[in-house]
Amino acid sequence: MIAPLQFNKLPKWKIFILLYIFNLSKNLMESKFSSFSFILFRVCFWIAPHWDDLWLNYLKLLYKKSKFRKAALLYKKSIYLSPTFSTVHKLGEFISKRGNLNDSFHREFINLIKDNELRTMVFSLCKSKELYHPSKFWLYHLVFNIIQIELNGIENFKRSVNKNYFGWSHHEDIISQIETILSNFTVNESEIFNNIDKKVLSTNQMKEDLTDDGWRDYVRLVILLYKFSSSKDDENLFSSVKESTLGNPILVDIDEAKISQDLPNTIFEINTFTKYLKNDERKKLNVIELGAGHGRIGHTMLQKYTNMKYTIIDIPPALFISQWYLSNSFEDKKVFKFRDFDDWDSVKDDFETSDIRFLLPHQVEMLPDKYFNLFVNISSMGEMVKDQIENWFFHIDRCTEGIFFLKQYSDLENSFDSINISKSDYPASSKWQTLSDKTNPLFSSFFETVYRIN
Structure with missing residues (x-):
């Protein structure tokens, strides 16, 4: 994995040469001789290939020279060193804090995505309103997780990407x-x-x-x-x-x-909100989940409740993973796979006759009012910015007539977007009835609230 250089493990002469060349490279980056930095950095990589500061400064040089395709390839190569490790990589943090989904780096990165279906999903997200684009926090994970899928294979996602989907590894x-x-x-x-x-x-x-x-x-x-x-x-x-x-x-x-x-x-989460469902709601469950990770809630509910329709709204690669996972888990069910569409009427019949459906975030605007009787959101809104949270609460109120289950960090500092989201930042309507509101008994950093929306 990329890690701080442990100088006590290198001979003194190597340390001297490394630091001399490294500092010379950084100085040349700011001069008219910056092209020579590329050669010097390669010498440094030969001496200390896992040194995180070396990778980061080389990335900065590529940015300075607007070599964004090479920067994308460099970042992919850095993840190769430790493809299942779940910590934040310095390179990814540098990229996401300075960028957005449609900048030069991310455009080059998207073009490098190997899977056609996944690449199409990301391009469709790029074309949507910025309000539905990932925050810088999720922009980082979008890139990082796509690289993990390509390196480890989607068939092994529970040992890599899933560590970012409520799969604790720290x-x-x-x-x-x-x-x-x-x-x-x-x-x-x-x-x-x-x-x-x-x-x-x-x-x-x-x-x-x-x-x-x-x-x-x-x-x-x-x-x-x-x-x-x-x-x-x-x-x-x-x-x-x-x-x-x-x-x-x-x-x-x-x-x-x-x-x-x-x-x-x-199972604990499902028990928390299903106790508040009315009998008529249980008989015809129409569930929507925002930010479903790999689809664990849907996977469990679809096994238990046979009279259920289940919709996921998410960004890629999570949407790509959950679509692969649930489609292969329930081959006997009809699946509305992600697709671009411009209006509800063009997909209404296919959507309504499907058991499992997959949408990108901006497509929520085309869904009918009061269409779902159960809305679920677990640990994803806290990583949005505030105008995105407000927008989703508007659509939750618009699309739901029934139960809304909200589980989030009580207080979350998002260093990528330089914001802090606390429980008071979730703008529940005064018209909603609070049925339950408590600290999660499995992890005290989280609160869980169950609302009824009429």
């Missing part, structure tokens, strides 16, 4: 969740661990993100999530749904089942 997040669950749930951990196969604890499946001790904490978290969610499963979802192996998930053997952190989190 040790501090794992510990925080464990502490939250133990404060809300009485459990005999030693008894649980005595029944766990020791191979599960010793086989670290997340070595890029976690130490062996961190992996044992991850196993501990998955077990606690499973036990807690099982105790709250009024919908009996655990008995009727299965964890999918599509996407190559990181699974833990529990009670003769293979479970990842996705399934217990999803």
Whole structure:
């Protein structure tokens, strides 16, 4: 992976040469001899190929020379060094903070996307109103996650991209969740661990993100999530749904089942909002989810509720992943795949007869009023800017007659867009009825609110 240079691991003569050439390269970047910097940077890469400052300064040189195609290729190459690692890359941060979806770098990057369907989705997003373009936070992840898909394959997305879709891989997040669950749930951990196969604890499946001790904490978290969610499963979802192996998930053997952190989190969330559905709503569920990640909510609900229509609105590559995942998971269901359209009437019949539908964000404007009876949004609005949040609350109110489930960070600092989004920034209508509003008992950094919209 790209990392700060560890000088104690290099001979002193190499350090001297490296720093001399590196500083000379940076000085030449600002002079009329900047072309010589390219040669000097290549020498530096030969000496210290994983040094993050070297990659970043070379990227800056490419930007200065308007060599955006080379910059896009450089960024892709930097991810190659560690394609499943989930931390923020300095190069991506530099690119997204200075850019937008239609700038020269991103145009060159989009042209390099190998998959035609994914590239078409991104081009369609580019043509939409800026209000529906990704924030700088999600612009970073759009590029980073596309590169991860190309490197690891979509068939392995649960070991790479999914770490950005409510799939926790940072040790501090794992510990925080464990502490939250133990404060809300009485459990005999030693008894649980005595029944766990020791191979599960010793086989670290997340070595890029976690130490062996961190992996044992991850196993501990998955077990606690499973036990807690099982105790709250009024919908009996655990008995009727299965964890999918599509996407190559990181699974833990529990009670003769293979479970990842996705399934217990999803089952707990579904139980949280379905208890407020009226009988007539249950009989004919029409669900829309904004920012669905890989489609874990839909995957679970489609197994349980046979009388359901499910719509995802998202940006690529998330929309591309969820479309692949759900289409392959439910081959017997009719799917309205993403497409460009200019008005509702041109797609109405096909949309309404489909069980699963996929849309880009700007296409919400063409959906009819009061069309859905359940709207779900989990951990994606906090990473938007405020005018985007306000716009989505307008459409949630317009499109929904029924339940709205909102789960977000209580307070989130977005350094990419230089904003802080807190719970008070979500402009719920005074006409909405608040049915439940509490701190999430699985992760105290989140709040979860259930509204009824009439």
